[in-house]
Amino acid sequence: AQSVTQLGSHVSVSEGALVLLRCNYSSSVPPYLFWYVQYPNQGLQLLLKYTSAATLVKGINGFEAEFKKSETSFHLTKPSAHMSDAAEYFCAVSEGETSGSRLTFGEGTQLTVNP
Amino acid sequence: KAGVTQTPRYLIKTRGQQVTLSCSPISGHRSVSWYQQTPGQGLQFLFEYFSETQRNKGNFPGRFSGRQFSNSRSEMNVSTLELGDSALYLCASSHSRGGSSYEQYFGPGTRLTVT
Numbered sequence: 001a002q003s004v005t006q007l008g009s010h011v012s013v014s015e016g017a018l019v020l021l022r023c024n025y026s027s028s029v030p031p032y033l034f035w036y037v038q039y040p041n042q043g044l045q046l047l048l049k050y051t052s053a054a055t056l057v058k059g060i061n062g063f064e065a066e067f068k069k070s071e072t073s074f075h076l077t078k079p080s081a082h083m084s085d086a087a088e089y090f091c092a093v094s095e096g097e098t099s100g101s102r103l104t105f106g107e108g109t110q111l112t113v114n115p
Numbered sequence: 116k117a118g119v120t121q122t123p124r125y126l127i128k129t130r131g132q133q134v135t136l137s138c139s140p141i142s143g144h145r146s147v148s149w150y151q152q153t154p155g156q157g158l159q160f161l162f163e164y165f166s167e168t169q170r171n172k173g174n175f176p177g178r179f180s181g182r183q184f185s186n187s188r189s190e191m192n193v194s195t196l197e198l199g200d201s202a203l204y205l206c207a208s209s210h211s212r213g214g215s216s217y218e219q220y221f222g223p224g225t226r227l228t229v230t
Contacts, residue, residue, distance in 0.1 A: 043205055043221040101146045101212050102171050105158035
């Protein structure tokens with residue numbers, strides 16, 4: 001069975017500082033991994049995905065994530081936080097063909113950006 | 116391309132009633148998945164439909180059901196509503212069920228309040 005753990009339900013950074021949101025996964029097969037962002041009263045927006053190609057994945061809005069199989073991690077980073085990055089972030093895993101379109105999500109991390 | 120659309124956006128129902136939510140996927144997408152989002156349980160998978168067939172089902176009672184039409188539009192139904200069914204219901208669509216090009220796109224959600 002697949003599962004996702006996001007370390008830290010709340011992360012606070014200063015504008016211009018590094019953003020690091022942690023995600024660890026468990027999967028019985030090579031996983032597909034995703035990061036989504038959710039702004040208040042909206043749906044989820046796909047930031048980036050890993051589907052067994054390059055281990056360093058670049059996404060939208062300056063975010064990137066690195067897949068580390070040995071650590072079963074897929075942490076999300078951004079070199080310099082912007083006020084508009086304040087939102088909730090979700091890491092998700094899919095076991096590809098095994099689980100079809102089923103995504104298993106982490107608990108979410110609320111990112112606050114302080115001026 | 117138009118995104119995933121969900122109707123209605125907001126809904127208030129009374130315990131014991133039933134409700135039907137609608138989702139129109141991105142044009143050309145054949146897979147539609149439904150998720151329930153609550154503060155306590157987070158994002159939970161309800162079910163997935165592909166080519167009018169339910170392919171995957173989450174751990175929800177039989178009061179939750181769905182269907183998909185030949186144009187890929189999907190509906191979900193909740194019968195005998197309970198207070199705990201109050202949630203944001205998210206629909207997501209994807210072109211495929213897996214593979215390196217797999218991506219799932221979410222609609223804005225339907226906010227259901229049960230009183």
